Amino acid sequence: NAxxxxxxxxLVRRRGQEAxxxxxxxxxxxxxxxxxxxxxxxLKFMVYLQKENIIDxxxxxxxxxxxxxPKEGPSILRIQQVVRGDSAAYFCxxxxxxxxxxxxxxxxxxxxxx
Amino acid sequence: AQSVTQLDSQVPVFEEAPVxxxxxxxxxxxxxxxxxxxxxxxxxxxxxxxxxxxxLVKGINGFEAEFNKSxxxxxxxxxxxxxxxxxxxxxxxxxxxKLIFGTGTRLQVFP
Numbered sequence: 001n002a003x004x005x006x007x008x009x010x011l012v013r014r015r016g017q018e019a020x021x022x023x024x025x026x027x028x029x030x031x032x033x034x035x036x037x038x039x040x041x042x043l044k045f046m047v048y049l050q051k052e053n054i055i056d057x058x059x060x061x062x063x064x065x066x067x068x069x070p071k072e073g074p075s076i077l078r079i080q081q082v083v084r085g086d087s088a089a090y091f092c093x094x095x096x097x098x099x100x101x102x103x104x105x106x107x108x109x110x111x112x113x114x
Numbered sequence: 115a116q117s118v119t120q121l122d123s124q125v126p127v128f129e130e131a132p133v134x135x136x137x138x139x140x141x142x143x144x145x146x147x148x149x150x151x152x153x154x155x156x157x158x159x160x161x162x163x164x165x166x167x168x169x170l171v172k173g174i175n176g177f178e179a180e181f182n183k184s185x186x187x188x189x190x191x192x193x194x195x196x197x198x199x200x201x202x203x204x205x206x207x208x209x210x211x212k213l214i215f216g217t218g219t220r221l222q223v224f225p
Binding site: 103105 | 146150159163217
């Protein structure tokens with residue numbers, strides 16, 4: 001049973017470009033969470049999605065960031081017009097159901113903005 | 115505001131010595147508490163969790179933690195560490211459906 005998969009593992013973008021990060025949850029999991037880890041900091045919640053629905057986006061920056069989890073395919077975290085401050089590790093987690101007490105984490109995507 | 119505080123940013127220790135990584139939380143509701151480990155350039159792996167019941171929780175790799183409601187603490191312990199335990203450790207609690215993390219403690223085990 002494959003775990004949570006994220007790709008790419010490393011992504012380099014120039015300022016002003018777009019970054020697309022993908023997350024495939026564990027088999028059977030329909031809940032996805034995105035977290036961001038800035039250098040030397042802990043993880044911060046960004047957004048919680050179920051299939052075709054955004055449940056909680058209270059941690060998402062108001063501009064340039066968006067997330068989706070379509071009926072088919074992986075969840076996508078999209079960052080438009082990236083800036084140097086977006087450089088971070090972005091982790092995806094999945095869970096079986098709402099109220100499930102365990103989230104399983106992917107290996108992360110390390111975004112570097114030059 | 116609900117938060118998690120990890121009091122030590124770094125903990126150096128010699129191999130086979132005991133270690134305690136401290137974690138305090140602030141929450142006005144029932145808490146579900148977790149410890150995760152992050153090895154270099156990897157994702158997070160769950161070490162252990164407290165949901166209810168016995169306040170002493172045993173996890174993987176010989177780690178255990180004790181939930182102390184009166185002191186609002188959930189400290190992580192291991193009686194004898196190995197070089198391979200060198201990693202970043204994060205304490206977290208579940209707030210509705212999202213995890214609130216502490217800033218992490220870097221455990222460095224020396225031979």
